[in-house]
Amino acid sequence: MKKLLNYAKYIAKMVDDFILNNVLKGKPDYLYSASSHLLKAGGKRLRPTLLILSSRVVGGNEKKAIPAAAAVEILHNFTLIHDDVMDMDDFRRGVPTVHKVWGIPTAIIAGDLLFSKSFEALLKLKELNVDHKSIVKSAEILAHTASTIAEGQAMDMAFEERADVSEEEYFTMIYKKTAVLFEATTKIGALIGGGSIHEVEALGTYGKYLGLAFQIQDDILGVVGEEKKLGKPVGSDIREGKKTIIVLHALRKATPKEKEKILETLGNRTLSKESITEIITLLKDLGSIDYAKELALKYANAAKTIIDNLDAKDLEAKEMLIELADYVVKRIK
Numbered sequence: 001m002k003k004l005l006n007y008a009k010y011i012a013k014m015v016d017d018f019i020l021n022n023v024l025k026g027k028p029d030y031l032y033s034a035s036s037h038l039l040k041a042g043g044k045r046l047r048p049t050l051l052i053l054s055s056r057v058v059g060g061n062e063k064k065a066i067p068a069a070a071a072v073e074i075l076h077n078f079t080l081i082h083d084d085v086m087d088m089d090d091f092r093r094g095v096p097t098v099h100k101v102w103g104i105p106t107a108i109i110a111g112d113l114l115f116s117k118s119f120e121a122l123l124k125l126k127e128l129n130v131d132h133k134s135i136v137k138s139a140e141i142l143a144h145t146a147s148t149i150a151e152g153q154a155m156d157m158a159f160e161e162r163a164d165v166s167e168e169e170y171f172t173m174i175y176k177k178t179a180v181l182f183e184a185t186t187k188i189g190a191l192i193g194g195g196s197i198h199e200v201e202a203l204g205t206y207g208k209y210l211g212l213a214f215q216i217q218d219d220i221l222g223v224v225g226e227e228k229k230l231g232k233p234v235g236s237d238i239r240e241g242k243k244t245i246i247v248l249h250a251l252r253k254a255t256p257k258e259k260e261k262i263l264e265t266l267g268n269r270t271l272s273k274e275s276i277t278e279i280i281t282l283l284k285d286l287g288s289i290d291y292a293k294e295l296a297l298k299y300a301n302a303a304k305t306i307i308d309n310l311d312a313k314d315l316e317a318k319e320m321l322i323e324l325a326d327y328v329v330k331r332i333k
Contacts (some may be wrong), residue, residue: 002321012045019070023121034102034110038077041093048074051189054203056317060193064128068192071122077116079104081107087240138188143186152176160241179211205307211233213299214328220292224279235276241267249288300325
């Protein structure tokens with residue numbers, strides 16, 4: 001995957017330069033510093049890379065897709081800032097979260113700024129002579145995606161208070177919270193690249209499956225990942241009471257006593273590292289982590305099948321889209 005990761009670095013530089021030089025400029029300084037904080041902290045720029053590859057695979061121009069790639073990355077960063085406020089997380093990407101540095105009121109405004117700036121970035125496609133219908137359709141997709149993410153986040157929060165969440169509800173939630181942005185990213189990439197209706201829909205489905213695999217892998221990493229590589233404490237999902245697929249499976253398979261222990265642990269923010277380790281061991285013993293791994297692999301393989309069947313106009317982009325599906329389930333963060 002060296003080729004893919006090097007390409008992602010190349011895209012990251014182009015997208016970051018575009019955002020910092022053309023979009024995130026203004027006063028007051030502290031607001032723009034807060035807004036660009038997570039962007040400057042790094043990250044793989046998976047979504048921008050995905051958008052540009054989706055554009056290339058249908059015959060699009062890499063440079064023309066940069067404003068759209070910037071738009072989805074900015075929108076993603078908006079959701080991260082507000083997500084960290086809601087979860088009261090102290091670290092993201094190995095650095096203090098925006099609200100820890102600038103306070104909650106500024107973090108909220110910084111997120112709001114990024115939301116509007118995502119559309120500002122997208123509309124810069126006009127300067128590159130991109131078809132106006134494609135720009136309008138892309139803006140529609142981005143707006144719908146933002147409201148769908150809010151719905152998913154609300155579901156995720158509501159689940160913390162419930163012990164009866166079903167797997168069906170979980171998949172609806174992770175589609176809305178995570179996968180919809182992947183779906184939007186691949187659709188917008190295909191639109192900007194001049195793809196047919198069939199290509200736009202096929203790439204959208206690929207993005208959806210990729211996003212589902214990505215979120216399930218995130219659930220796994222939250223339990224078995226290394227703290228240093230995660231950029232936040234292992235077990236934070238347990239402390240926050242998140243109803244991940246791992247937890248749902250464990251609650252279904254556990255004995256009454258084990259179930260009681262899991263429910264007592266979930267949402268306890270004062271849990272010791274020893275207690276976290278104990279619960280993680282129980283989740284492993286119940287086969288819940290292996291179950292999640294199988295599901296992540298299932299969706300990644302479904303995504304690969306779609307790209308395999310696509311009549312690509314750029315074979316290198318097709319190859320990297322297939323590699324991306326492997327990457328999301330193999331990544332360590």
